[in-house]
Amino acid sequence: MSDPAANPAIAPGPCLELLPEPCAFVDRAGVVQHVNSAWREGLGACVTLFRWEPAVWNELAAELAALRDGRTRRVQFAAGLAASPERWYAASLAPAAGTGGLIWQLSDVTRWVQAEAEALRRWRQLRDAVESISDGFALYDAADRLVFCNQRYKEIYAESADLMVPGRSFAEILTIGAQRGQYPAAVGREEEWVRDRLARHQRLETVEQQLPGGRWLRAADRRTTDGGIVGIRTDITDLKLAEQLRREREQQERTIQAQDALLAELSTPLLRITERALVMPLIGSIDSVRAVRIVESLLQAVDAQRADLVILDITGVPIVDTQVANVLIQSARAVRLLGASLVLTGIRPDVAQTLVTLGIDLSDIVTRADLQAGVRYVLTHHG
Numbered sequence: 001m002s003d004p005a006a007n008p009a010i011a012p013g014p015c016l017e018l019l020p021e022p023c024a025f026v027d028r029a030g031v032v033q034h035v036n037s038a039w040r041e042g043l044g045a046c047v048t049l050f051r052w053e054p055a056v057w058n059e060l061a062a063e064l065a066a067l068r069d070g071r072t073r074r075v076q077f078a079a080g081l082a083a084s085p086e087r088w089y090a091a092s093l094a095p096a097a098g099t100g101g102l103i104w105q106l107s108d109v110t111r112w113v114q115a116e117a118e119a120l121r122r123w124r125q126l127r128d129a130v131e132s133i134s135d136g137f138a139l140y141d142a143a144d145r146l147v148f149c150n151q152r153y154k155e156i157y158a159e160s161a162d163l164m165v166p167g168r169s170f171a172e173i174l175t176i177g178a179q180r181g182q183y184p185a186a187v188g189r190e191e192e193w194v195r196d197r198l199a200r201h202q203r204l205e206t207v208e209q210q211l212p213g214g215r216w217l218r219a220a221d222r223r224t225t226d227g228g229i230v231g232i233r234t235d236i237t238d239l240k241l242a243e244q245l246r247r248e249r250e251q252q253e254r255t256i257q258a259q260d261a262l263l264a265e266l267s268t269p270l271l272r273i274t275e276r277a278l279v280m281p282l283i284g285s286i287d288s289v290r291a292v293r294i295v296e297s298l299l300q301a302v303d304a305q306r307a308d309l310v311i312l313d314i315t316g317v318p319i320v321d322t323q324v325a326n327v328l329i330q331s332a333r334a335v336r337l338l339g340a341s342l343v344l345t346g347i348r349p350d351v352a353q354t355l356v357t358l359g360i361d362l363s364d365i366v367t368r369a370d371l372q373a374g375v376r377y378v379l380t381h382h383g
Contacts, residue, residue, distance in 0.1 A: 012096050012103065022089075022106040025096060033101070042108075043081075067093060067102070078109070088113040136233030142226055144170045156217060156233050157182060170229075171198055184210050204229070208236065216240040270301045276308040277378045281371065283316030291327045298331055302338050309381075310335055311374045315346030325360040332365045341366065345374035 012025045013034045022039035024032050035043075066072040075093045089106040096103045127148070130137050136153030140146055146168050154161035160177030175194050178186040186193035200207055206220045218234045271279045278301055282294070302310060312331060317324060332342040343366045347355075355362065368374040 012099060012101075016103070019105070024104040025099075026093075026102045026104050028100040032104070039106070043106075064093070067095065070095070078113075079106075086110070134235075136231075138164075138231040138233075139224075140170050140229045140231065142228050144229065146170070146173070147228070153231075153233060156211070156235070159212070170201065174198065174201075181212065184212065201229070270297065272305065273311075273375060273378060276306065277311070278302070278305065278307045278309075279311040279313060279371070279375070281313040281316065285319065286317060286324050286327060288323065291323060294327055295330055295334060299334050299338065302335055302340050307340055309341045309343065309378055311343045311345055311371065311378065313345045313371045313374065314351070315348075315371060317346070320351045320354050322358055325355060325358055328362070328365070329360070343368060343374045343377055345369070345371045 013036075016023045016025060016034060016036035019036060020038060022042055023036045024039055025034040027033050063072065063075045067075050073094060076090065079089050079091045081087045081089075087108065087110045090109045092105050092107075093102045094105070095101075127150075130148075130150045131152075133150070134152065136150065136156045138146065138149035138153050146164060146166055148166065149164050154164055157164070157173075157177060159180045159182040160173055163173045163176055171194075174197060175190075177183065178190045178194050181187060183193065183197075197207070201221060204221045204223060206218065209217045209219055211217055214237070215235060216237045216239075218236045220232045220234070222230050222232075224230055269281060271281070273279050280294070280298060280301075286294070298310060298312075301307065312328065314320065314324070314328070328344060332344075335342045344362065345368045347367055347369065366377065368377055
């Protein structure tokens with residue numbers, strides 16, 4: 001091969017000077033014989049500034065051989081400067097016609113390499129952040145294909161975790177998951193359940209799902225600006241348990257209230273003996289709460305049934321003390337205010353002695369020894 005410098009007709013130097021990007025002529029032996037002004041201004045003339053990765057050169061060996069043999073017209077690769085600051089170039093080699101050598105052209109892609117590295121750094125930062133949250137996270141593209149999901153998302157949907165690879169559709173993951181028993185509510189009606197869930201997914205409805213093992217999940221989907229869907233999955237098992245306990249507690253309270261109402265009714269029984277006469281037989285001890293109920297029930301019955309006379313029988317009251325005596329007096333006075341009369345029955349000798357000892361004045365109340373005598377009084381005077 002003749003020396004290119006000795007044969008101006010085929011010397012590439014003048015042509016290289018016309019090119020705006022750094023270019024060099026490499027002879028058949030692989031020696032750089034000439035570089036243009038763009039190369040000299042930007043890089044100097046030293047080719048050793050380039051950081052040659054052995055792995056890259058090994059990969060290029062076959063391509064370079066093909067280039068020399070004429071089986072390919074161009075070889076492209078990336079090269080970085082070993083000197084600081086770090087710069088990256090996209091390099092291409094093409095045959096220099098009639099010389100047996102190669103034209104080596106460089107394009108500065110440092111900006112793009114740095115941008116790519118920064119994008120990768122931010123993506124890893126975002127991925128680490130998403131992996132650190134306690135909720136399941138998944139991103140689906142505008143075609144509803146999986147782009148990314150964190151490990152927590154796979155743990156939540158353990159039965160279908162192996163399906164969660166980029167490019168797999170939400171519908172496919174959901175359908176196969178239902179077939180595998182991922183969703184207890186879908187068992188026995190998988191097709192119907194999947195259709196309903198897909199519709200809710202497209203409408204971006206927040207739903208609650210039961211998972212195997214008694215776990216509960218809140219699934220919330222939101223639309224992204226490019227038409228994709230972000231899915232957040234939150235374990236709400238503890239909330240469900242708390243809600244169940246609250247419902248049970250409310251039911252217990254309603255039961256207790258009903259029991260209290262029944263006990264109140266039983267503790268203040270009222271019986272009609274004539275059209276305008278009532279009898280209230282009291283049995284058991286009387287405390288302050290029951291005393292209030294007795295007076296309230298008595299007044300409500302007199303008013304509702306337009307009674308003229310009420311028999312208050314205390315035969316079944318084991319102890320008559322000041323509190324019981326006050327109930328008797330209050331009942332008599334309250335009934336009188338409604339225009340009715342009260343007959344007190346069941347005053348045993350010990351009760352009479354207690355009332356005298358306590359100084360209770362019952363002179364304005366009709367009294368009888370027992371209920372039978374009281375009924376006779378009513379029938380005689382109000383029959």
